[in-house]
Amino acid sequence: MSEAAGAATDSFLAHRNLLFTVAYEMLGSAADAEDVLQETWLRWSEVDLAEVLDERAYLVRITSRQALNRLRTMKRRKESYVGPWLPEPLLTAPDVAEDVELAESLSTALMLVLETLAPTERAVFVLREVFDVSYDEIAASVDKTPAAVRQIAHRARQHVDARRSRSVVTASQTRAALASFQRALETGNPQTLLDILAPDVVLMADGGGIKQAAVRPILGADKVARYIIGGLGKVREDITTVLTEVNGGPALAWYLDGEFDGMMTLHLEADRVTGLYFVRNPEKLTHVDAEQVLTLR
Secondary structure, three states, X not given: OOHHHHHHHHHHHHHXXXXXXXXXXXXXXXXXXXXXXXXXXXXXXXXXXXXXXXXXXXXXXXXXXXXXXXXXXHHHHHHXXXXXXXXXXXXXXXXXXXXXXXXXXXXXXXXXXXXXXXXXXXXXXXXXXXXXXXXXXXXHHHOOOHHHHHHHHHHHHHHHHOOOOOOXXXXXXXXXXXXXHHHHHHHOOHHHHHOOEEEEEEEEEEOOOOOOOOOOOEEOHHXXXXXXXXXXXXXXXXXXXXXXXXXXXXXXEEEEOOEEEEEEEEEEEOXXXXXXXXXXXXXXXXXXXXXXXXXXX
């Protein structure tokens, strides 16, 4: 390996965790984020480092461009996706939960809000609001003028703020809700479940057409409780759930006869569950067996 190639490799590896986080936040897919990093490396390896003033900024720019291209193709894929599309869960270390800003940006609830943005709006929002990238740098990443980027950022921020939750929920509150959920599963008592569900709770299950899952969101506490408790009675396998940490927050890993089957996260507001998100699609469960290092810096 030449000295230049070695320097390029060292720089890429030094920033890899940041680049993965940027790509994942823009895409909601770890598999696609990994592909973006491969594309970023191929382009980075061809760059003359002597002409690069800020290697971190340059790498983030390449990653953002590739992620935006991938986001546009994913949008078409999602249109033919079977059932609800949920972000791919990532097993994360406890220190991610301690970074409140990072943990919020990784939450399933916020990522679903980001799904309602146009690709360029999402890219701009993530780069500006999550990673604090300058308007000039974002403009270079999305091929817009800085003035246009400011307008897009303002519009995206208003869109997200109108839909995101403003309630502050601690990890301990979420764990308590998950523990109550586990008790409801063990006892089969729907009232135990109803006690923690908000009246307007929504359950979204992502089987991707591979695993059985509700093909439409289920709305309302009564319907959600009946669906869950009723579904338990139809499962012949032994069901166990284990508390874990994904996307910077507590979650439940589901096992059928000891085999990993899915990952559930939830969203709380005022001690009531307003969102239940269950990923069963095996193609989205490839990054929950080893902790993923994520960073905003």
